[in-house]
Amino acid sequence: MTAIHCLRCGYDLSGLDLRALCPECTLPVARSQAGDLLRYADAGYLGSLRAGLTVLAVTAGAQAALSFISCASSVAMPLTGANLWNQTTVLVWAALWTVLLLADVVAAMLLARSDPGQLTAVRGSGLRVSLIVVAALLALGQIGTTAIGQWAAAPPDLAAALGLLTQAVHVAFIILLVRHLMGIARRIPSERLASSLMAVLVFTLVVAGLSLVSQITVQVVARFGGPSSGFWRVYPWFTTPVSVMRAGVLVWSIVLFLRLSREIAREAAAGRAEQPPDPIA
Numbered sequence: 121m122t123a124i125h126c127l128r129c130g131y132d133l134s135g136l137d138l139r140a141l142c143p144e145c146t147l148p149v150a151r152s153q154a155g156d157l158l159r160y161a162d163a164g165y166l167g168s169l170r171a172g173l174t175v176l177a178v179t180a181g182a183q184a185a186l187s188f189i190s191c192a193s194s195v196a197m198p199l200t201g202a203n204l205w206n207q208t209t210v211l212v213w214a215a216l217w218t219v220l221l222l223a224d225v226v227a228a229m230l231l232a233r234s235d236p237g238q239l240t241a242v243r244g245s246g247l248r249v250s251l252i253v254v255a256a257l258l259a260l261g262q263i264g265t266t267a268i269g270q271w272a273a274a275p276p277d278l279a280a281a282l283g284l285l286t287q288a289v290h291v292a293f294i295i296l297l298v299r300h301l302m303g304i305a306r307r308i309p310s311e312r313l314a315s316s317l318m319a320v321l322v323f324t325l326v327v328a329g330l331s332l333v334s335q336i337t338v339q340v341v342a343r344f345g346g347p348s349s350g351f352w353r354v355y356p357w358f359t360t361p362v363s364v365m366r367a368g369v370l371v372w373s374i375v376l377f378l379r380l381s382r383e384i385a386r387e388a389a390a391g392r393a394e395q396p397p398d399p400i401a
């Protein structure tokens with residue numbers, strides 16, 4: 121028998137029979153042997169996780185659609201001269217993004233609920249709080265960037281600087297979110313789902329890095345020597361692949377969010393079928 125420790129109190133259970141109880145806290149040895157699985161989690165908590173993942177999947181779908189429209193417009197603009205952007209569409213666009221980011225705050229709150237059934241709950245609590253705080257900062261950053269962009273007397277670089285800062289917060293949000301979801305996947309337990317989430321995170325960071333380079337380039341070009349029409353003709357050739365990659369990563373994330381949600385439903389059903397072993401003295 122390999123060494124196992126009690127999930128509740130950490131007592132070394134090596135050598136004890138699977139039908140025995142922990143000598144320190146009476147938690148069945150079999151329960152610690154099985155691991156801190158989601159099937160033993162509170163049913164309400166599992167419901168919140170699934171709701172949070174659904175909200176994430178919907179917002180990721182909407183973000184992919186917005187990304188597609190923005191990409192199509194940047195390709196069409198130099199070719200046809202048709203400009204999608206005027207004061208009204210810029211505002212509508214900003215409002216849509218704000219709604220999506222506020223929905224992500226709701227998703228973060230649903231996903232970061234604490235699980236009353238979790239025996240090793242203490243470890244993840246810092247991550248749970250930061251997930252909600254960072255999601256809220258992200259929505260505030262988006263609102264602030266739009267407000268400053270609309271404010272005529274604002275220093276010209278303020279909106280651009282706040283926009284870049286908001287992007288950095290977005291990256292932090294994605295890192296925290298994926299780490300949190302990986303922790304959930306490990307309680308299914310699915311190491312494969314956890315590594316797919318890790319792969320999505322890496323690709324998201326690559327896309328975010330490329331997108332940052334493209335925005336800084338525009339800022340630099342706009343400041344030193346006004347951008348020539350040649351620059352704007354070449355520029356979409358860089359931004360379009362980045363937008364396509366971003367849409368691809370978003371679609372991949374949707375698939376993983378829905379798969380995780382389905383696995384959680386399966387765990388919940390398994391939990392209903394198999395009650396945790398009763399602690400009988």
Ligand SMILES: [Zn+2]
Pocket residue numbers: 126127128129130131142143144145146147
């Ligand atoms: Zn114990």
